[in-house]
Amino acid sequence: MIKIFTIVQKELCAYFKSPIACIVLVVTVSVFNIFFYMIIDQNREATLRDVFQVMEFMFVFLVPLFTMRVFAEEKSTGTMEFLMTTPTSNTAIVVGKYLGSFLFFSLIVSTTLVYYLVIEYFGHPDRAATATGILGLWLEGGLFVAVGVLASSWTRSQVIAAISSYAILFSLYFSITFSKYVSAPAQEFLQYFSTMTHAANFSVGVVAPGDVVYYLSGIFCCLFLARISVENRLWR
Amino acid sequence: MIVAQNLTKNFGKVEALKDISFEIGRGEIVGFLGKNGAGKTTLMRILASYLSPTSGKVLIAGKDIARHSLFARRNIGYLPETPPLYTNMTVREYLKFAARLKDIPPARLRPSVDKVMDDCRLRYVQNRLIANLSKGYKQRIGIAQAIINDPEILILDEPTSGLDPVQIQQVRKLMKDIEYKRTVLLSTHILSEIEQTARRILIVNRGKIIVDQSVKGLLGQYPGLTLEDIFLELNPPQAERADD
Ligand SMILES: Nc1ncnc2c1ncn2[C@@H]1O[C@H](COP(=O)(O)OP(=O)(O)OP(=O)(O)O)[C@@H](O)[C@H]1O
Ligand SMILES: [Mg+2]
Numbered sequence: 001m002i003k004i005f006t007i008v009q010k011e012l013c014a015y016f017k018s019p020i021a022c023i024v025l026v027v028t029v030s031v032f033n034i035f036f037y038m039i040i041d042q043n044r045e046a047t048l049r050d051v052f053q054v055m056e057f058m059f060v061f062l063v064p065l066f067t068m069r070v071f072a073e074e075k076s077t078g079t080m081e082f083l084m085t086t087p088t089s090n091t092a093i094v095v096g097k098y099l100g101s102f103l104f105f106s107l108i109v110s111t112t113l114v115y116y117l118v119i120e121y122f123g124h125p126d127r128a129a130t131a132t133g134i135l136g137l138w139l140e141g142g143l144f145v146a147v148g149v150l151a152s153s154w155t156r157s158q159v160i161a162a163i164s165s166y167a168i169l170f171s172l173y174f175s176i177t178f179s180k181y182v183s184a185p186a187q188e189f190l191q192y193f194s195t196m197t198h199a200a201n202f203s204v205g206v207v208a209p210g211d212v213v214y215y216l217s218g219i220f221c222c223l224f225l226a227r228i229s230v231e232n233r234l235w236r
Numbered sequence: 237m238i239v240a241q242n243l244t245k246n247f248g249k250v251e252a253l254k255d256i257s258f259e260i261g262r263g264e265i266v267g268f269l270g271k272n273g274a275g276k277t278t279l280m281r282i283l284a285s286y287l288s289p290t291s292g293k294v295l296i297a298g299k300d301i302a303r304h305s306l307f308a309r310r311n312i313g314y315l316p317e318t319p320p321l322y323t324n325m326t327v328r329e330y331l332k333f334a335a336r337l338k339d340i341p342p343a344r345l346r347p348s349v350d351k352v353m354d355d356c357r358l359r360y361v362q363n364r365l366i367a368n369l370s371k372g373y374k375q376r377i378g379i380a381q382a383i384i385n386d387p388e389i390l391i392l393d394e395p396t397s398g399l400d401p402v403q404i405q406q407v408r409k410l411m412k413d414i415e416y417k418r419t420v421l422l423s424t425h426i427l428s429e430i431e432q433t434a435r436r437i438l439i440v441n442r443g444k445i446i447v448d449q450s451v452k453g454l455l456g457q458y459p460g461l462t463l464e465d466i467f468l469e470l471n472p473p474q475a476e477r478a479d480d
Contacts, residue, residue: 087338
């Protein structure tokens with residue numbers, strides 16, 4: 001639909017005009033550069049596996065910082081009232097907003113291509129593993145962004161939106177570390193539940209359908225819930 | 237054109253609207269009056285399908301807006317109480333965005349935006365950031381987005397608040413121009429404005445409609461009194477309560 005595109009465009013413009021997003025972008029890229037240098041300097045290996053792991057960890061903290069505004073800002077400034085009284089379906093609003101944030105996130109991920117070029121120049125990296133690693137990072141970030149969008153649809157306060165996304169992302173990401181304290185079936189569940197398990201497969205070059213399904217269904221689930229929340233004005 | 241049937245709206249314990257029913261025909265200009273907190277904004281939000289009523293329903297051109305929400309929204313231009321503006325856009329960008337969301341075909345985007353900027357005298361500021369404009373200009377942009385796609389129905393919540401006398405005159409002229417062609421609902425606290433623009437008055441008090449009459453009829457009912465006197469008579473100040 002054309003309207004989704006219109007909203008995506010507006011969201012992307014909003015990111016580049018807002019100081020927060022630009023700061024996030026600059027800080028992220030510089031921090032990644034430092035880690036890239038440190039990791040490569042330490043390992044002396046032409047692989048991005050550890051770099052990806054650090055990035056994955058950083059995204060847990062970073063993504064909520066730029067997704068918190070997605071709905072919360074519109075609600076606090078009253079533009080939500082405009083958006084929801086134009087003939088635009090709730091699905092188009094949610095999907096458009098998600099894609100806008102996801103594209104912005106993709107921009108951050110695309111900086112890793114430079115790292116790939118660097119190691120390609122100096123060594124012989126495993127190309128397939130690097131490609132799937134980036135794909136995994138990208139899918140995982142897609143899920144993080146969806147969680148951020150969902151949390152933002154619940155409240156008119158950006159701070160509350162950020163805190164609730166942290167709560168969800170932490171439990172998603174770190175659930176694997178709790179798995180040793182619970183019984184076997186729950187352990188399996190926690191392992192499956194954790195995004196870390198799935199990203200690990202990608203970083204060694206394995207693209208299992210199960211992992212892709214995990215991420216895509218997670219994204220779908222979050223967007224579906226966000227749509228319900230927008231439709232029923234649950235933030236009041 | 238617009239039929240409201242037994243609308244009620246509760247916000248938790250607050251009963252903002254209590255069993256409101258009315259009918260508004262095509263081409264009518266109706267003014268909503270009422271004290272602060274009477275429920276005018278809530279009622280308009282329901283008609284614009286931003287809020288859903290706790291019970292009751294609204295029909296637009298015979299269709300229930302709960303089920304034909306997109307149809308209703310396509311035919312309604314709505315100006316909320318606070319103009320809903322993206323302050324990081326320029327005036328032109330914002331109006332273009334509004335036009336696209338309101339289904340104006342790409343070929344007609346530019347002429348529509350230009351026309352509405354002329355109507356609302358926004359040409360001069362078209363490339364300025366909305367954040368840096370004065371309140372009156374923001375209000376005018378709000379009006380511009382409401383009328384950009386020439387909707388059948390206009391719902392304007394305090395359209396003239398913050399405008400200078402010249403602009404108020406302009407808005408009134410706009411109302412006169414579209415009279416009989418469009419259905420207009422407006423709320424205001426400026427009683428002379430209602431007298432000049434509206435044909436019919438709905439006075440809301442504590443979520444109930446206490447008067448639904450033509451302006452002439454109401455003035456005729458209380459000979460010798462101005463609209464302001466009548467309003468004060470119907471809404472005595474001592475009736476003010478904590479929940480108002
Ligand atoms: N989101 C909300 N949550 C709780 N109560 C609300 C909400 N919106 C409105 N109300 C209550 O509903 C009642 C009607 O409010 P409304 O904004 O419709 O008044 P109004 O007639 O537009 O007043 P004004 O002339 O000040 O614009 C008030 O008592 C208000 O406190
Ligand atoms: Mg109001």
